[in-house]
Amino acid sequence: MSTTQTPTLTLIGPGRHGTAIAGLFASHGVNISLFHYKPAKAEAAARRLRPIARNARIDIATSLEEAAQASPFLALTTLWGAPQQAVVSALGDLLDGKILIDVANPLDVTPTGVQLRRPVEGSAGQYLASLLPANVGHVKAFSNLATAAVASSAIAEASPKAVLPYLADSAETSAQVRPLLAQTGWQPRYVGTLRSARDLEITGTYNQVSGRLGRNVLDVDEFTARFGPEQTPDA
Numbered sequence: 001m002s003t004t005q006t007p008t009l010t011l012i013g014p015g016r017h018g019t020a021i022a023g024l025f026a027s028h029g030v031n032i033s034l035f036h037y038k039p040a041k042a043e044a045a046a047r048r049l050r051p052i053a054r055n056a057r058i059d060i061a062t063s064l065e066e067a068a069q070a071s072p073f074l075a076l077t078t079l080w081g082a083p084q085q086a087v088v089s090a091l092g093d094l095l096d097g098k099i100l101i102d103v104a105n106p107l108d109v110t111p112t113g114v115q116l117r118r119p120v121e122g123s124a125g126q127y128l129a130s131l132l133p134a135n136v137g138h139v140k141a142f143s144n145l146a147t148a149a150v151a152s153s154a155i156a157e158a159s160p161k162a163v164l165p166y167l168a169d170s171a172e173t174s175a176q177v178r179p180l181l182a183q184t185g186w187q188p189r190y191v192g193t194l195r196s197a198r199d200l201e202i203t204g205t206y207n208q209v210s211g212r213l214g215r216n217v218l219d220v221d222e223f224t225a226r227f228g229p230e231q232t233p234d235a
């Protein structure tokens with residue numbers, strides 16, 4: 001990523017988790033373009049984000065087309081399943097060549113509460129992979145983390161750094177997204193392809209950790225002691 005150009009992240013579906021993710025990037029100098037299919041919800045997210053943005057703009061995209069054009073990086077932060085299908089289908093060719101950051105867990109919100117599902121594909125990440133065109137770079141991150149951890153400036157500024165484990169569908173996708181993830185102050189750590197998505201989702205390996213920075217979060221020393229050195233994506 002160029003040091004002279006301010007990066008931009010487009011975030012589609014800013015709710016609880018997505019707004020925290022947007023806040024983490026915006027507080028570290030990443031411009032944010034927000035798209036919500038209910039414009040009032042995009043406005044509400046923008047109002048929460050503008051006071052914490054540092055050297056970064058918070059813009060609202062009024063259409064998915066505008067949202068897609070704002071950045072090569074799109075974070076999809078709706079619930080999994082039907083909303084993801086709706087967004088992917090509406091984006092269509094606009095996804096060509098984009099990097100899509102998937103944060104979802106396989107949780108359904110039902111009238112009787114939140115239900116954990118076991119997708120037939122194996123994980124929410126593999127379900128989304130089944131919807132994506134071949135020319136989209138698929139990244140998974142933030143699904144193992146509680147919203148409070150993502151929003152914590154103490155964790156983002158920790159030393160040694162907090163580890164942000166991520167999955168990527170190829171070495172090229174990993175190389176493209178890594179500098180963006182590093183902007184957060186967390187230390188990005190490649191932990192595999194989307195075939196390992198379940199590990200990065202609720203109840204998965206990286207969701208079942210606790211360290212000095214709290215639940216779901218290990219610092220770089222703790223992470224290496226627990227999981228060994230960083231993997232290298234296959235070229």
Ligand SMILES: NC(=O)c1ccc[n+]([C@@H]2O[C@H](COP(=O)([O-])OP(=O)(O)OC[C@H]3O[C@@H](n4cnc5c(N)ncnc54)[C@H](OP(=O)(O)O)[C@@H]3O)[C@@H](O)[C@H]2O)c1
Pocket residue numbers: 012013014015016017018035036037038041077078079080083086087103104105106107142143144145146147
């Ligand atoms: N919250 C957590 O602690 C947490 C932790 C890890 C991962 N995650 C994952 O993060 C994702 C979001 O969770 P959340 O708790 O933030 O849920 P949320 O608060 O319901 O946020 C999702 C947002 O997406 C919006 N949306 C739905 N369809 C859309 C569309 N077609 N275009 C644009 N926006 C759309 C929703 O709007 P409406 O509600 O108005 O339809 C809602 O505002 C989920 O996949 C979840 O598994 C959450």
